[in-house]
Amino acid sequence: MRIVFKTSYLQDIRPWKDGYQLSLYLILLACALAAPLLLDDFYLGELTNVLIWAIAGMGLMVLTGHTGQASLGHAAFLAIGCYANIILLEQGLPFLLAFPLAGLITGVLGVIIAIPALRMHGIYLAIATLALSVLMDDIIVLSEPLTGGVAGKFAPPVRVFGIEIDRWGTPRAFYWLVLAVVVIVTLGYINLLRAPLGRSFIAVRDSEVSAQAMGVHIARTKVMSFFLSCAVTGLAGALMGLFAGAFNNETFSVVISILLLMMIVIGGLGSIHGAFFGAIVIGFLPQFLSISKEWVGALIGGNTVAIPGLETGVFGLILIFFVLFEPMGIYGRWLKIRTWFELFPFYRRDMFKRQKSYLKTERLR
Template sequence: MRVVFKKSYDRDIDLHEHWLDRAKIAVLLAVMAALPFLVGNYYLAEAANTLIWALAGMGLMIAVGHTGQVSLGHAAFLAIGAYTDAGLMNAGMPFWIAFPVAGLAAGLFGAVIAIPAVRLSGIYLAIATLAVFVIVEELIIMLEPITGGVGGTMAPSISLMGISFDRYGALANFYWLVLGIVALVTWGYANLMRSPTGRSFLAVRDSEVSARSLGINVTRTKALAFGLSAGVTGLGGALMGHYIGFFNYELFSIFISINLLLVVTIGGLGFIQGAFLGAILITGMPQVIAILRDTVNASTGIDLASLPGIDTMMFSVLLIGFILFEPTGLYGRWLKIRTWFEIFPLARRDMFRRHKTYLKTERMR
């Protein structure tokens, strides 16, 4: 157990409590940056994919994990990000303009939607976002001149200052670009959460009534959080577009929304680390399933590939398991294990007991 000796109040809101935490992050970043030299192209592409999912997951985490607004329509923001980015770049804009604009467009759209939607709480918001998703999907098909309609559109390859960041031609460069963007966003996100704005997100999540009584403008805070969330997801969408290369509206299906929700729930609601753990899980699972399928096929002769939809099924069962037995997700489980070791003989069973809140009606507000 280490003791942190605080000599000023600022230490209370420091990003890292101890220099060791900072060192760990630095080591992790160094390993990630060295990855192109350590693994082959296949795994490097997978790593880039995982980072992109983590970025999109972080976007959703702001809304679901930190402000308590469940969204079932975040695939819409992914789509807006991807199409804005690809559209602008096809029109001749360089990446360094198209990319931020894509995030901004998704964020603004999210905020505009959020202003009426935040009047709705809980379940109504989830449904409203679902409706927005369906509308955006149809709009993409209708706006054929920009989006390519059903046929789809191509995200051109990125090149900055004469250096190519092509996803296929210069995969290592592309990976570093993604890593840099994700690291920047993560850093910004972590800092946001210790600013008054971030704290007000948490306050709104935990109790709207008490947040309001502390002088927080709940509607503004919620709209801001939703806009930020949509913006970050939009950035993720833009990168996803470049990663896939050629896409149409089907890339951003309702299943993507649900996968995103899976990322944040299984990863651990309310932890930035959770978005990363969830992303690792969701991009790693298909590989595991594929390997498992081959082993089962080789050893027992049962061909799992003959059962379509088994991937989704396994994801669903996993999700159900997490919701029932570990609602704090992977990161919550890790925290429990870590605490158990840190205070070794003193851990008690009820230390992390969940509080039950008995339901009071939403119909009285």
């Protein structure tokens, strides 16, 4: 176990614990930067997909993991970001302007939606956002002149600093573009969590009443959380649209909303790492399933058959196991393993035990 001595007050709010931890993350970043040179185009595409999902996951994590507002409608914001980006590009705006604007538009729309949602709690918020996600499909069809309706839209190649970036033509450039966005968003997120705003998010999540007593403006905090969450999700949506190349009203269905929420639960609610772990699971699960299906098919000598709904079924099963046995997700499990090694042989089973709360309703009858 390493012991970090505190030599200055700034050390308490520094984003990294010590030089060792910082160097680990720098090595990870270097690996990520070098990935296009090591991987072939197919796996590079998969990796890009995982990174885009991680951005979306971070967007939802701000709202659900750190502010405690469960949203089942974030696919709607993915859609808004995606369409806003493409429509702005079609108006002739450069990508470097259209992309942040798409995020901003999504964030502002998120705030407009958040204002009535402030009064809702728990399941009512979940249901309202679910309804919003279902509605978004129809809204896209109805606003056909803007969105292309059922026929959908095609993403044009974009130019950044004179370099043409296209998902199929130049997958490496596209990967680096996504990686740049990931790094910026992650750094922003880390900084948010050590700023007063991020702290007040966590206070609202843990107890609204105590947060209010400590002087946190609940409504303003929630609106800010919605804004940041929706803006980041909009950015992810814009990248998703460029990555998919073509999309229509069914691309961002309500199932995507639910998958997004499940993803951050599997990864680990309330941690930035969780968004990445969840994205890795959701990104590589289809590949893993198709490989293992071939393997099983070869083993029993039969041919491989397509099983519709296999992915969501397996995903649901994984999620059930996580909710039952590891509510803190993959990141929580990793923390436990790491603590076991750091404290060896002093780790005890109940070190991460959480207090149970028994149900008491506020209903009158």
